[in-house]
Amino acid sequence: MELMEKTVERHVLFEGAIVTLRRDKAQLINGQVVSREVVEHPGGVAILPLYRDGTVSIVRQFRYPFRQVVTELPAGKLERGEDHRPAALRELEEEVGVRAGELIYLGYLYTSPGFSTEVLHMYLARDLEPGVCHPDDDEFLECERIPFDQLVEQVVSGVICDAKTVALVLKAKAYLGR
Template identity: 35%
Template sequence: MTEFGDDRDLQEIVTADEEAFNGKLLKVRRLTVQLPNGRISHREMIRHPGAAAMIALDDKGCIVLERQWRAPLNRAFWEIPAGKIDPGESPFDCARRELVEEAGVEASNWVCLGTMHNAIGYSNERIVVYLAKNLQPVERHLDDNEFINLKKVPWQQALEMTRDGSITDVKTIIALAWLESYLNGTLRQAQVC
């Protein structure tokens, strides 16, 4: 059995990297790789700038959920606030900016719950998840192409929505599971920002 952390026998070496598509948000690459056994194979991957997602938890134990239309699946979804990281922006600065823009709140207490890689088979996207507390309402500043409805629900109800299929967005499911672990004192990866 292989020890944890010893991945030399799994490593693929990129021998060619070519652009297949260069969009506003996503970039698709075609990679040629040398496998651990010496054979050559091909990979397609999406390069993504990364994102930050936030659980905005108020002093009554309620969180902000967003209802937003998602074109790839042609329907609306319940999600926590989130957004892509702009060039030169840190994940934490992105989280603070997006919380104001989308949810209309600022927070004075932040905890980084963790980082997820939500599509490791075909993308380098990472989402850093934050818990935002000590909330103060401010004016929302949605982007011109954003249409988002907000709803406050007890965090336990949102967690139940992940279990009954009402919430199917992966970042929201993982973030709510991390929140539950954090509040129970069992999330070891959490760090104060």
């Protein structure tokens, strides 16, 4: 059996600065036609900046959809068509104020494959040197350094529940454990 759905109709409902929302009609394997809502997103990057002393930079920022401050790793949205590696370097300096001598690609993930096209690329940054912190004009965040082991514990215990941070911390832990 080929697990495939054929798009038979596309209708753009909304085009915003970050996302486009579509309602498609898709034909299933059995011939039935169903609605599919799709959020088109240009993708993003997340970076785990690991210092020589074993600490990691985390950021805290207010996340409007949840109406609360969320603790997460530095991250950012890709511009349409932008390569993810330079974007990771840019976001690292913008949010944390450091430059990476070594940037290790740890793969990507689909953030919400049931409805979104967003692909998030994950990096481990090492050999960090001071740069210039310059967040975007609409970006307000607090940066803090904590021990990597403490960050792992916060992820495992559920204190940190940001998906990109959870995935990247566990990937980095596995990579560093090799």
